[in-house]
Amino acid sequence: MNASDRIPVLVIAGATGTGKSAAAMLAAGAFKGAVINADSRQAYADFPVITAQPSPEEQAAVPHRLYGFLTCTEKMSAGKYADLAREAVQAVWAAGLVPILTGGTGLYLNALLGGIAPIPPVPKSVSDAWQERCRREGPQVLHDILRERDPQSAARLHPNDSQRITRALEVLEATGKTLGHWHEQPVESGPFLALRILLEMSLEELAPRLKTRMEAMIGAGAVREAEKAFARCPDPAAPGWSGIGCAELHGYLTGALDFETCKAQWLQHTRDYAKRQITWFKRDKDALRLTPGDADSLLRACAKHLGR
């Protein structure tokens, strides 16, 4: 496959609150694009405000894909995302529009653009069983088990890392092969020619914006949104509730947190998250780094990549 067979895509990444959506709208307007979600939480239908999904006006002005299509109890995953996003990119391109991937979930972007190991789906009963056992017996016990059955994975994983330890065990049980085996398989990635744009801002600069943004969400009906979601799905362990702001508002609605504490935690967790994202994206040495708001550089880089 040569370069001309590959679909050119624009990728707009960066920490939460750096203005990715605005940049995507700008690029979409300039180059006849469609915005495709690359953010795990914005996939949930019940939380458009709290997860900062594009507004109905924005979605009416420019085609958007993969936003708000999951119910609270449905689980998302990197593999599922890669499949859905690949289809979305191809559909958008076939319709004569430029695909613009926008979002802050670095793992999902890697899964889509770099491919992901072809691990078969693990039955829910298997993963639930390991998770339950991890809750009961603790991650160290499971880490010991993993060391016996898959020493290579155990060596890579910290004994406290409950999530990755259970993943390694469930894959081993469901497929009979270790995670290492699967990661050595050739991966298939989409036929894309991606320009990765990274909106960069220091945490210090970002922090006050995050506070303003949270307050704007509350002003835009975040509490009402959480109440409605609660009426439909009260279980805080449901996948949809795991977004930042959702979990804290759930605590407020059940009386576990007063509103001030709820807001303080919401803001703190948002900040922690932004910091993790900054760390994650630092690793991407090839991305084009732009200052949020630098529309000229953004449009010039996109034009060059698209050959226009």
Next chain:
RNA sequence: GCCAGGGUAGCUCAGUUGGUAGAGCGAUGGACUGAAAAUCCAUGUGUCGGCGGUUCAAUCCCGUCCCCUGGCA
């Protein structure tokens, strides 16, 4: 003004029967292959309120001053 309790890390506090101090939270850095807005790891020098005194040695004991909180006037 008197009495009592306090002044120790950015914050809340613990502690040293005298040998210059440590938790939680925060902060900072990092990891990340199907839960990723998740999960996990690493990092603690601070005039122990100021000044004097006792002592080989004081954050700890004594004196004095300053500040905070509560009670009594």
